[in-house]
Amino acid sequence: MSLLAVDGLSKEFGGVHAVQDLSFSVEAGTIHSIIGPNGAGKTTLFNLITGIYTPSAGRITLDGTDIAGKSPSQLARLGMSRTFQNLQIFFNMSAVENVMVGAHLHVDRRFWLSLLRLPSMVRGDRACREECLRLLDFVGLAHYAEAEASAMPYGALKRLEIARALAARPKLLLLDEPAAGLNATESREIDEVIKKVAGQGITVVLVEHDMKMVMGISDHILALDYGRKLAEGTPAQVRANADVIAAYLGAHA
Amino acid sequence: MSMTKSSLLTARVGGMALLSAVLALAPLGFANAYYYDVAVGALFNAIICVGLNLLIGYGGQISLGHGAFFALGAYGSAIATSRWGVPPLAAMVASATLVGLMAFVIARPILRLKGHYLAMATLGIGMIIYIVLKTEAQWTGGPDGMGVDPLAVAGLALSTDRQWYWLSAALLLLAVWLSLNLVQSPVGRALRAGHGAEIGAQVVGVDTSHYKVLMFVVSAVFASVVGSLFAHKNGFITPDIASFHRSIELVTMVVLGGMASIFGSVLGAFILTLLPQMLTAFDDYEAMIFGAIMMGTMIFLPKGLLPSLILLIRKRMGGRS
Amino acid sequence: MAELLQYLFAGLTSGAIYALAGLGFAIIYNASHVINFAQGEFIMIGGMATATLTAAGVPLPAAILAAMALTMLVGVALEKFAIEPARNADVVTIIIITIGASIFLRGAAQVVWDKEFHALAPFSGETPIRILGATLMPQSLWVFGVSMAAIAALWWFFNHTLFGKAMLATSFNRLAAQLMGIGVKKVLLVSFALSALLGAVGGIVVTPIAFTNYEAGIMLGLKGFSAAVLGGLGNGMGAVVGGLIVGIAEALGAGYVSSAYKDAIAFVIILFVLFFMPNGLFGKKGVDRV
Numbered sequence: 001m002s003l004l005a006v007d008g009l010s011k012e013f014g015g016v017h018a019v020q021d022l023s024f025s026v027e028a029g030t031i032h033s034i035i036g037p038n039g040a041g042k043t044t045l046f047n048l049i050t051g052i053y054t055p056s057a058g059r060i061t062l063d064g065t066d067i068a069g070k071s072p073s074q075l076a077r078l079g080m081s082r083t084f085q086n087l088q089i090f091f092n093m094s095a096v097e098n099v100m101v102g103a104h105l106h107v108d109r110r111f112w113l114s115l116l117r118l119p120s121m122v123r124g125d126r127a128c129r130e131e132c133l134r135l136l137d138f139v140g141l142a143h144y145a146e147a148e149a150s151a152m153p154y155g156a157l158k159r160l161e162i163a164r165a166l167a168a169r170p171k172l173l174l175l176d177e178p179a180a181g182l183n184a185t186e187s188r189e190i191d192e193v194i195k196k197v198a199g200q201g202i203t204v205v206l207v208e209h210d211m212k213m214v215m216g217i218s219d220h221i222l223a224l225d226y227g228r229k230l231a232e233g234t235p236a237q238v239r240a241n242a243d244v245i246a247a248y249l250g251a252h253a
Numbered sequence: 254m255s256m257t258k259s260s261l262l263t264a265r266v267g268g269m270a271l272l273s274a275v276l277a278l279a280p281l282g283f284a285n286a287y288y289y290d291v292a293v294g295a296l297f298n299a300i301i302c303v304g305l306n307l308l309i310g311y312g313g314q315i316s317l318g319h320g321a322f323f324a325l326g327a328y329g330s331a332i333a334t335s336r337w338g339v340p341p342l343a344a345m346v347a348s349a350t351l352v353g354l355m356a357f358v359i360a361r362p363i364l365r366l367k368g369h370y371l372a373m374a375t376l377g378i379g380m381i382i383y384i385v386l387k388t389e390a391q392w393t394g395g396p397d398g399m400g401v402d403p404l405a406v407a408g409l410a411l412s413t414d415r416q417w418y419w420l421s422a423a424l425l426l427l428a429v430w431l432s433l434n435l436v437q438s439p440v441g442r443a444l445r446a447g448h449g450a451e452i453g454a455q456v457v458g459v460d461t462s463h464y465k466v467l468m469f470v471v472s473a474v475f476a477s478v479v480g481s482l483f484a485h486k487n488g489f490i491t492p493d494i495a496s497f498h499r500s501i502e503l504v505t506m507v508v509l510g511g512m513a514s515i516f517g518s519v520l521g522a523f524i525l526t527l528l529p530q531m532l533t534a535f536d537d538y539e540a541m542i543f544g545a546i547m548m549g550t551m552i553f554l555p556k557g558l559l560p561s562l563i564l565l566i567r568k569r570m571g572g573r574s
Numbered sequence: 575m576a577e578l579l580q581y582l583f584a585g586l587t588s589g590a591i592y593a594l595a596g597l598g599f600a601i602i603y604n605a606s607h608v609i610n611f612a613q614g615e616f617i618m619i620g621g622m623a624t625a626t627l628t629a630a631g632v633p634l635p636a637a638i639l640a641a642m643a644l645t646m647l648v649g650v651a652l653e654k655f656a657i658e659p660a661r662n663a664d665v666v667t668i669i670i671i672t673i674g675a676s677i678f679l680r681g682a683a684q685v686v687w688d689k690e691f692h693a694l695a696p697f698s699g700e701t702p703i704r705i706l707g708a709t710l711m712p713q714s715l716w717v718f719g720v721s722m723a724a725i726a727a728l729w730w731f732f733n734h735t736l737f738g739k740a741m742l743a744t745s746f747n748r749l750a751a752q753l754m755g756i757g758v759k760k761v762l763l764v765s766f767a768l769s770a771l772l773g774a775v776g777g778i779v780v781t782p783i784a785f786t787n788y789e790a791g792i793m794l795g796l797k798g799f800s801a802a803v804l805g806g807l808g809n810g811m812g813a814v815v816g817g818l819i820v821g822i823a824e825a826l827g828a829g830y831v832s833s834a835y836k837d838a839i840a841f842v843i844i845l846f847v848l849f850f851m852p853n854g855l856f857g858k859k860g861v862d863r864v
Binding site for chain 2: 609663665666671675678679681682684685844848849
């Protein structure tokens with residue numbers, strides 16, 4: 001059974017069909033990329049899967065559970081995590097605190113324990129902090145641990161979001177244009193991180209424009225255009241698909 | 254505002270130590286009972302503001318009606334003790350519980366609103382409560398107010414300003430400790446995250462509404478408890494303690510002292526309670542000065558006094574090393 | 575019937591003032607996304623200035639002009655010295671700035687004038703007009719007439735003059751308007767000046783009916799805000815309709831239900847609108863882009 005299955009999914013905004021009758025599935029343990037020209041519906045699809053939008057029609061299932069229309073925090077409880085194209089970093093906190101929030105569902109967050117600062121809460125917090133420092137190291141941000149998020153460079157923040165998403169211990173991680181706005185070196189770094197994440201057994205779905213990255217790391221690619229499925233398959237298959245070339249890749253394959 | 258682990262500890266321990274020292278030593282400069290009286294007023298405001306800052310500074314919400322919770326605590330205690338003979342402590346707890354419940358009921362629908370809409374909704378509720386307190390004279394004594402028995406626990410009455418000072422100082426330290434605990438805990442982080450990036454917090458499982466409601470209730474309860482104490486100390490209360498002006502005063506103290514800064518709230522409350530005392534010569538200009546402070550702080554020091562001060566100190570110290 | 579009519583007259587009179595205040599809110603909100611808590615003070619300054627000037631012997635027309643000019647000056651100064659410097663701040667900050675401004679202006683009024691109530695002679699006498707058993711004060715006709723004239727003038731300005739249309743464009747998309755060469759700073763200044771003028775006009779015509787003092791602006795401003803929210807924040811005509819509704823609801827409520835709770839009605843309306851139809855009667859819904 002696939003980890004994530006989308007069936008007949010549609011979303012319209014007052015007459016504009018952002019996503020139309022889309023069906024596909026994502027196998028556990030794979031890196032699955034979604035590509036398409038601007039306006040193809042990639043971000044809408046992402047927002048539908050991650051509970052920001054409610055579908056106009058269709059089903060989305062995660063590990064067999066129907067998740068269409070569930071809220072983002074409910075989805076977090078079901079093992080889904082995501083990053084954002086326009087960063088949703090907590091600029092009012094430090095890097096490690098950002099990651100610690102990611103572990104929210106896995107710490108003891110009872111009000112009275114926190115209010116009275118009971119020893120069990122202190123111990124739990126300390127353990128959480130250690131774990132989060134390890135995650136920062138995993139994504140290559142160990143030296144930024146105590147830095148204010150507001151003082152960190154853009155490329156580091158993109159990796160910080162990934163660390164935070166990982167702290168939630170997801171089964172499925174969705175990355176919304178992880179390489180957007182990054183230079184070649186930074187893109188390579190993110191590439192490495194994504195591969196490491198997948199190596200941990202986490203299923204990764206990403207939306208991305210950077211074709212080099214997409215072709216390099218994906219096990220499976222879904223190409224969209226005008227909200228509909230254009231093609232899907234392995235990188236080699238998609239790269240050779242005439243429709244995809246015509247609509248999107250041009251001469252850059 | 255966040256810092257390294259060791260500096261967090263310093264802020265907590267150092268800050269509490271400094272505050273304790275100030276509170277313990279201040280009375281040495283008090284010439285007579287009046288000083289104690291004014292100081293208690295400042296301490297009361299500080300406790301309310303520490304609670305209010307959790308909502309405004311850390312939670313990113315706003316309340317232009319918190320005077321109403323203060324007043325409800327005051328009137329609750331007043332009515333229960335003076336009309337029904339309920340012991341003051343029980344009355345205070347009962348009032349705080351009722352106010353907390355009321356805040357909970359109001360909070361869910363209201364905190365779905367944002368920015369201006371939230372501000373106006375809290376203002377509307379505050380004003381309605383104020384008008385009710387003024388109008389239902391058979392309960393509240395109307396615009397002329399009502400008398401309140403002094404606070405007595407197990408037969409011991411708290412009657413001198415000196416006694417009130419030490420009680421309030423202890424309570425402020427307690428309030429600060431509790432708030433520091435909250436802020437530096439998973440609850441506090443979740444709250445701040447919701448303020449920092451609401452959707453970013455939701456996708457990692459933070460139920461942002463829950464934390465906003467929680468802080469609304471906590472800050473309302475702080476205000477109610479202080480209201481009850483105020484009623485007993487003052488011996489007399491009028492509906493003006495629920496007025497728009499009072500609510501704005503509280504918000505100004507928080508904002509002046511520093512949003513998302515617990516010690517900042519204490520500082521802001523102290524300054525704005527003591528300032529009118531020092532400016533009695535300028536009595537006529539009080540409103541103008543108050544308004545100017547509000548505008549000036551927000552324009553030039555939007556982070557508030559304490560955070561700006563700390564930033565300045567850090568820069569100087571960074572420059573030296 | 576006569577009673578109902580009486581309440582309606584009262585409601586339309588105060589409603590007209592709320593409409594002016596609400597429209598003032600809408601104009602400033604459209605130009606800057608700021609809720610100007612000092613709007614009520616514009617009304618107060620208009621009334622106070624006129625009353626004190628005429629009491630000092632200045633002829634009414636001159637006093638009115640001077641009061642309008644003074645209020646517009648205050649509005650422009652508010653924009654320049656309090657709003658401009660904080661243009662990039664967040665909502666809470668700006669709310670506190672305008673609240674601070676309103677407190678400051680009230681304090682200034684206290685100092686410049688005094689804490690007393692001031693009256694103004696009705697413009698065309700005090701002989702009540704009898705209509706179907708109800709009495710209508712001539713001043714009420716002034717209030718209603720002048721308010722509607724001011725609103726009509728503004729409608730014409732926004733829809734039929736180049737600068738007015740430019741202001742509308744700025745409210746729809748500030749950046750685009752800037753790129754088209756529209757001076758956004760000027761638009762802001764004009765919007766504050768216009769709102770101040772509207773407030774002043776309201777204050778001037780209503781003072782003969784309801785005496786004014788330095789605190790008169792608080793409730794008027796808040797009720798004007800109620801009108802703006804009811805109409806749909808940012809919708810000028812909506813604010814006008816909202817103002818009339820609030821005024822009538824108040825009068826009917828005070829007459830038939832409870833006069834003690836008259837002031838609470840506007841706030842109940844605010845809460846009702848914010849909870850059940852936050853976009854007001856005529857506002858539009860927006861979608862958040864993530």
